[in-house]
Amino acid sequence: MASNTPVPSLARRSLTTWNVFVLTTRRAYSHFPPTRRRCLLQQSRHNCLSSSRRTFSTTPWRGLADVSDSFIPQEQERESDEVDVCIVGGGPAGLSAAIRLKQIANEAGDEEFRVLLLEKAGELGAHIVSGNVIEPSAVSELLPDWNNPDSPSCFESATPATHDKMRFLTKYSSIPIPAPPQMNNKGNYIISLNQFCKWLGERAEEVGVEVYPGFAASEVLYNSTDGSVRGVATNDLGISRSGKPKSSFERGMEFHARVTLFAEGCHGSLTKQVIKKFDLRRDSQPQTYGLGLKEVWEVKPEKFKKGEIVHTMGYPLPSSTYGGGWLYHFGDNLVSLGLVVGLDYPNPWLSPYGEFQKMKHHPIYESVIEGGNCISYGARALNEGGFQSIPKCAFPGGALIGDTAGFLNVPKIKGTHTAMRSGMLAAQAAYSALKSNPDSGTVFLYDYEDALRSSSIWSELKQVRNMRPSFHSPLGLYGGIMYSGLEAYLFRGKTPWTLKHKEPGDYAATKLASECPKIEYPKPDGQISFDILTSVSRTGTNHEEDQPVHLQVEDWEEHKSNQWPKYKGIENRFCPAGVYEYVEDGAKEFGVKFQINAQNCIHCKTCDIKAPAQDINWQTPQGGEGPKYFMT
Amino acid sequence: MPTPLKILVPVKRVIDYAVKPRVNKARTAVETSGVKHSMNPFDELSIEAAVRMRESKNPPVDDILALSAGPAKCVDVLRTAMAMGADRSIHVEIPDAGQGQAELEPLGVAKLLAKVVADEGRNLVILGKQSIDDDSSQTGQMLAGLLGWGQATQASKIEIDDSDRVTVTREVDGGVETVRFPLPGIITTDLRLNEPRYASLPNIMKAKKKKLEKKSLSDYGVDERRRLKTVKVEEPPPRKGGGKVEDVDGLIAKLKELGAI
Numbered sequence: 001m002a003s004n005t006p007v008p009s010l011a012r013r014s015l016t017t018w019n020v021f022v023l024t025t026r027r028a029y030s031h032f033p034p035t036r037r038r039c040l041l042q043q044s045r046h047n048c049l050s051s052s053r054r055t056f057s058t059t060p061w062r063g064l065a066d067v068s069d070s071f072i073p074q075e076q077e078r079e080s081d082e083v084d085v086c087i088v089g090g091g092p093a094g095l096s097a098a099i100r101l102k103q104i105a106n107e108a109g110d111e112e113f114r115v116l117l118l119e120k121a122g123e124l125g126a127h128i129v130s131g132n133v134i135e136p137s138a139v140s141e142l143l144p145d146w147n148n149p150d151s152p153s154c155f156e157s158a159t160p161a162t163h164d165k166m167r168f169l170t171k172y173s174s175i176p177i178p179a180p181p182q183m184n185n186k187g188n189y190i191i192s193l194n195q196f197c198k199w200l201g202e203r204a205e206e207v208g209v210e211v212y213p214g215f216a217a218s219e220v221l222y223n224s225t226d227g228s229v230r231g232v233a234t235n236d237l238g239i240s241r242s243g244k245p246k247s248s249f250e251r252g253m254e255f256h257a258r259v260t261l262f263a264e265g266c267h268g269s270l271t272k273q274v275i276k277k278f279d280l281r282r283d284s285q286p287q288t289y290g291l292g293l294k295e296v297w298e299v300k301p302e303k304f305k306k307g308e309i310v311h312t313m314g315y316p317l318p319s320s321t322y323g324g325g326w327l328y329h330f331g332d333n334l335v336s337l338g339l340v341v342g343l344d345y346p347n348p349w350l351s352p353y354g355e356f357q358k359m360k361h362h363p364i365y366e367s368v369i370e371g372g373n374c375i376s377y378g379a380r381a382l383n384e385g386g387f388q389s390i391p392k393c394a395f396p397g398g399a400l401i402g403d404t405a406g407f408l409n410v411p412k413i414k415g416t417h418t419a420m421r422s423g424m425l426a427a428q429a430a431y432s433a434l435k436s437n438p439d440s441g442t443v444f445l446y447d448y449e450d451a452l453r454s455s456s457i458w459s460e461l462k463q464v465r466n467m468r469p470s471f472h473s474p475l476g477l478y479g480g481i482m483y484s485g486l487e488a489y490l491f492r493g494k495t496p497w498t499l500k501h502k503e504p505g506d507y508a509a510t511k512l513a514s515e516c517p518k519i520e521y522p523k524p525d526g527q528i529s530f531d532i533l534t535s536v537s538r539t540g541t542n543h544e545e546d547q548p549v550h551l552q553v554e555d556w557e558e559h560k561s562n563q564w565p566k567y568k569g570i571e572n573r574f575c576p577a578g579v580y581e582y583v584e585d586g587a588k589e590f591g592v593k594f595q596i597n598a599q600n601c602i603h604c605k606t607c608d609i610k611a612p613a614q615d616i617n618w619q620t621p622q623g624g625e626g627p628k629y630f631m632t
Numbered sequence: 633m634p635t636p637l638k639i640l641v642p643v644k645r646v647i648d649y650a651v652k653p654r655v656n657k658a659r660t661a662v663e664t665s666g667v668k669h670s671m672n673p674f675d676e677l678s679i680e681a682a683v684r685m686r687e688s689k690n691p692p693v694d695d696i697l698a699l700s701a702g703p704a705k706c707v708d709v710l711r712t713a714m715a716m717g718a719d720r721s722i723h724v725e726i727p728d729a730g731q732g733q734a735e736l737e738p739l740g741v742a743k744l745l746a747k748v749v750a751d752e753g754r755n756l757v758i759l760g761k762q763s764i765d766d767d768s769s770q771t772g773q774m775l776a777g778l779l780g781w782g783q784a785t786q787a788s789k790i791e792i793d794d795s796d797r798v799t800v801t802r803e804v805d806g807g808v809e810t811v812r813f814p815l816p817g818i819i820t821t822d823l824r825l826n827e828p829r830y831a832s833l834p835n836i837m838k839a840k841k842k843k844l845e846k847k848s849l850s851d852y853g854v855d856e857r858r859r860l861k862t863v864k865v866e867e868p869p870p871r872k873g874g875g876k877v878e879d880v881d882g883l884i885a886k887l888k889e890l891g892a893i
Contacts, residue, residue, distance in 0.1 A: 079834045123668055215833050237830040250832040542650035628651050628668040
């Protein structure tokens with residue numbers, strides 16, 4: 001990357017090596033004087049050395065730049081389009097931001113205000129999986145008629161919550177425990193978030209948002225002048241597995257916007273890059289995660305109790321592992337059930353999928369789903385970091401909204417209302433910022449950061465900030481439950497202390513395989529529990545075989561040599577879709593071969609979070625691929 | 633002088649091929665509400681074939697018209713068709729279609745297409761060989777019968793020469809067969825014909841400006857009487873396990889037991 005030509009006289013252009021560019025950015029940022037405007041100038045002075053080179057920080061096939069073929073995809077010109085606001089991700093946060101933006105613009109008579117939303121799934125909602133009991137505060141503010149049966153645009157599939165149950169499970173019994181007051185679900189609704197997003201998408205199109213499902217934003221574009229975010233580009237289609245373009249090659253498209261909102265959901269791939277580039281986590285703790293696995297069952301009418309919400313803790317997870325299960329009765333004889341496993345679990349032999357299947361055999365679950373039909377399966381990582389892990393959400397040219405920043409309220413296990421609210425606040429800030437700076441200067445959403453701090457999101461998360469970290473103590477689960485009980489009933493977050501998460505992150509909490517007891521999982525019976533491939537077929541996931549593997553591991557052999565002796569195939573166990581395999585191969589070192597079955601991927605992001613050496617980089621595959629969730 | 637081609641490409645909106653279909657509660661049809669739909673893969677091949685004909689410029693193509701008959705959501709499929717290269721499209725709206733009984737049967741579709749061909753002056757119709765939901769494989773053939781045109785089904789290669797003769801290599805059970813017929817005619821596509829292009833985002837955005845007409849069945853005066861009634865839809869029985877045999881004698885004994893020999 002370093003240029004061999006004589007250093008030009010201009011001091012700015014003298015730094016041409018990649019690493020130095022990144023370091024300069026970070027250093028400049030951390031020496032910020034109080035005035036925020038001055039810091040932008042400082043940054044621009046250091047960043048304009050990137051003048052002619054655009055950051056290809058996301059191009060997957062960079063390593064193949066020396067292929068002798070004259071047709072290099074990355075060098076082809078891309079079509080570009082100019083919009084006012086570009087939103088990456090069509091989940092609750094992204095759609096709420098889009099709807100709010102257009103609502104404000106339409107009210108102000110600004111019909112030409114262009115809001116564009118890109119979603120990697122083939123249709124809105126197809127990659128959405130969530131419990132989900134929604135607190136209607138945010139949606140009632142956004143669309144007051146959402147639940148009004150007289151309105152033509154009513155969301156019809158919301159089941160009002162009737163009563164809550166909280167249980168502590170041992171292998172054969174369940175002990176009722178008191179639920180913390182935050183978990184009281186009176187006034188809330190059980191929904192399928194997948195359906196809800198589809199409905200939100202229709203509302204978005206009604207107000208004039210340009211929604212493009214089936215197109216994945218794979219690259220962040222930066223302004224060469226000051227390094228601010230200029231927009232995003234969708235990925236190229238029709239590249240073969242080896243990186244060479246096929247006859248169906250289509251170059252991606254660029255969208256330039258003065259404000260780009262990233263709403264990719266938990267641990268977004270572009271968000272990861274943006275956080276690194278602008279050092280957005282400099283004042284916050286690392287994010288911690290859980291993996292949620294969910295199934296939707298059609299149960300026998302006599303077992304169906306509409307609106308009942310059950311939460312469980314304890315069995316099957318060991319006391320060193322945070323997590324809990326749920327069972328919600330909704331819709332028409334439908335039951336949503338699942339298990340969340342904290343991804344800071346220490347035992348590499350633990351398989352969240354295996355634990356989930358074990359849990360279903362517990363009487364409290366089995367009694368409900370017996371004789372029923374499993375119609376859907378899905379899994380997704382979720383945020384557990386809460387207040388301590390909220391990064392800086394605004395950066396030059398854009399902002400992070402929703403779960404990608406991390407506003408999930410862990411004891412309530414609700415993140416949809418905070419995600420939607422953050423989208424709405426960002427929309428408000430973006431519109432005001434754009435209208436008050438009509439020329440093409442860089443936009444920084446100071447108002448969004450301020451609005452977040454004075455909103456219910458902040459106060460809500462602050463109140464419960466100590467509950468999840470209390471599970472990190474040597475008392476494990478029991479210490480956590482006791483402390484959380486104190487917090488919920490007595491302290492209510494008004495303590496002067498803030499407990500910390502374990503640095504540097506969930507991946508480092510994994511112990512060696514030799515240090516931990518091996519866990520054997522029972523064989524699935526095909527009625528209540530299922531093998532992983534049957535479950536994967538219920539996600540409807542598919543990817544084109546002939547494309548570069550989107551789970552980027554630099555060297556498969558090296559990865560195996562480093563990871564197998566220590567963790568004995570942890571990737572096989574943490575992936576809820578059977579993507580990673582260590583296939584027996586007598587001819588290879590250690591007797592196994594590392595294999596990535598990228599076709600099965602359900603876009604949950606667990607591998608990117610949990611890989612102990614953090615050497616798996618999740619990149620988005622071609623748009624329109626991935627799971628096609630139903631009723632999740 | 634070759635006659636310019638006016639191509640009609642009917643497309644169908646079906647449940648996406650990667651989704652696992654389930655039977656609905658009433659056991660009358662496959663569950664379609666809330667399930668991901670997309671264009672029938674064989675219809676993607678037809679659109680691609682038509683667009684490639686236009687790109688080859690010989691014979692010249694005047695117009696590629698896409699058509700779909702179904703519920704309101706069919707416009708998504710038509711937009712994809714236009715993004716791939718169709719010039720304009722017609723949506724024949726059939727409310728409540730997609731729930732088993734209400735869906736048009738192949739004969740109804742063929743009659744509708746025959747009317748459209750007459751109205752729009754088409755001389756070539758390219759269809760998919762079958763749709764992946766009902767696997768009927770009848771519409772193309774019935775349409776040819778109604779119009780009295782030549783047909784070449786399961787095409788894996790299409791050539792049109794200057795004197796308006798179409799040479800098609802067909803996939804048949806024993807291998808391939810080559811047929812030739814003069815225009816106007818019907819072609820149905822098979823998998824080996826081509827690899828459909830991706831509908832790129834710039835093209836999808838341009839397709840929003842292309843013409844999409846909305847019509848109804850009564851506009852065409854088509855007899856859409858349903859002649860078939862679906863009595864029952866069931867999931868296939870769960871697969872019974874196999875058994876292992878020790879040796880050839882064991883195999884013969886088992887076969888005799890099952891009455892196979």
